[in-house]
Amino acid sequence: MFRARHLPVLYSLLASLHACGVLAAAPVQAQSVYDAIVQGKSVSQFRLRYEYVDQENKADDANAFTLQTLLGWQTASYFDTSITAQLINISHLNQDFYDNNLGKNHPSQLPTVPDPEITDINQLYIDYAGIPKTNVRLGRQIIRLDNTRFVGDIVFRQSSQVFDGLTVTNHALSNSEILFGHYEHLRQSTGKYRNTNFDIAHFSYKYLPKASVTAYGYFIDQADTGQNTGVADNAHKDIGLRFDGAIDINPDWRWLHTVEYARQTAYQGGSREIDASYSKIGLGLGYQQWFARVDQEVLGSHDGLYAFQTPMATLHPFQGWADMFSVTPRQGMVDRFxxxxxxxxxxxxxxxxxxxxADTHFQTPTGTGEDYGHELDLSLAYQFTPQFQAKLEYAQFREDDILGATSAASTRKPDVTKSWVTLLYQF
Structure with missing residues (x-):
């Protein structure tokens, strides 16, 4: 587990490597604070979105028009230091989808579109690159690791997930990246702030030009992760190994592959029921700009009492785009796609x-079942310029077996159809 007190040890190691000539020289610096500012770059965008939701158990359909505005600037490096500052505003352009009562006094008649209006600091961090081939980042920041299954920014939603803390990244070893992180606050995509104690140890080695192996450890000392997992203390750790990438057959054809396994267990007083495994295996074929692949992802269940959770992840790409399973059911999840x-x-x-x-059978009003449902997802985007993109997306989830011990109405997953039209301009 990485803590801020470990930085002096890391610095000493990297300084020794530099003295031995292992590390390269630092990049060219701006000559003044003014130059650092004017030679910087914008990190800004507008994202206008229409989202439609037709949900089986809601009287009304949602028709949400929202606008995300990110305004920010990243300075050039001066004395090996740069600063990034970015503001975020999410505006509702209509109110035909958002229950201002938030369901507190009555059930909402509208499907949930979880893009609340907010104005906030989205990112504010300092980068220090004075140690060659190393970057130290301190402040509020976006983090994306691997395919964002364990750590991500929930980029699809209008409000990003951001972390307050420290990230140290090093590229001293050839074809490798070592990353340590410690974070103490989290703003979720719902706009809710949470105190956390989250540590990352992440090592990646590129064994082929387009393929890498990654070993990781994620340590969440946080009793309440905001997920309804059925246990009182959600603190846990994940230790895993991942192989992922492409193997060129010839200039046109390539094999695609993913093999991953992780174990999730209790950590720092977490519930003893937290004991589950994660696995993913996939194989595909790419031809020029085209690709097709088949995958199976399993979030295991601990005897129906608890299932593998990823509370820091970008969840939208997983188990379909309709976001029906942001919390893994206690019976686990087997996703073949x-x-x-x-x-x-x-x-x-x-x-x-x-x-x-399900990873394990569940009880239904008429017996046992294992199928949650199936989902079809479609996306078509057009890149007008490097800065401007338009996108159409569609997701349709249909339930199979009814999940629930006695009452289908209270525990089942409703059939849902969602569609999105998005215009994105970055500048």
């Missing part, structure tokens, strides 16, 4: 089909 996509000129095409089932 097929993905097909391509980039043709300025067009970006992506489609997925998911079959979702």
């Amino acid at each position: 097929v993905t097909f996509g391509s980039t043709v000129d300025q067009w970006i095409i992506l489609s997925e089909w998911h079959h979702l089932s």
Whole structure:
């Protein structure tokens, strides 16, 4: 587990490598504070979105028009130091989807579109690169690791997930990256702030030009992660290993592969019921700009009492885009899915089909079951310029077996159809 007090040890190690000539020299610096500012770059964007939700158990459909505004600037380096500052505003352009009562006094008649209005600091951090091949980042920041299954920024939602803390990244070893992080506050995509005690140890080595192996440890000393997992203390640790990437067959064809395994256990007083495994295996084939692959992802169950959770993840791409399983059911999750996509000129095409089932059988009003449902996801984007993109997306979830011990109405997953139209401009 990484703590801020470990930095002097890390600095001493890197300084020794530098003295031995292992590390390269620092990059060119701005000559003044003014130059650092004017030679910097914008980290700004507008994202206008229409989201439609038709949910089986809601009387009304949601028709949400929202606008995300990010305004920010990243300075050039001066004395090996740069600063990034970014503000965020999420505005509702209509009110035909948002229950201002938040369901406190009555059930909402509208499906949830979890994009609350906020104005806040989205990112504010200092980067220090005075130790060669190393970057130290302190402050509020976005973190994306691997495929964001364990740590991500929930980039799809209008409000990002951001972390307050310290990240140290080092590239001293050839074809490798070592990352340590410690974070003490978290703003979720719902706009809710949480105190946390979250540590990351992450090592990645590129064994082929397009493939890498990653070993990781995530340590969450946080009793309340905001997930309804059925245990009083959600503190846990994840230790895992991941192989992922592409192997070129010839200039046109390539094999795609993913193999990953992780174990989640109790940590720092977490519930003894926290004991579950995660696995993913996938194989695919790419031809020029086209690809197709088949994957299976399993979030295991501990005898139906607890299932593998990823509370710091970008959850939207997993188990389908309809976001029906942001918390893994206690019976676990087996997601078998097929993905097909391509980039043709300025067009970006992506489609997925998911079959979702339990890791262990669950009880239904008429017996036992294992199928949660299935989902079809479609996306079509057009990149007008490097800065401007338009995208259409569609997700349809349909339930199979009814999940629940006695009452289907209170525990089942409703059928849902969602669609999005998004315009993104970055500057």
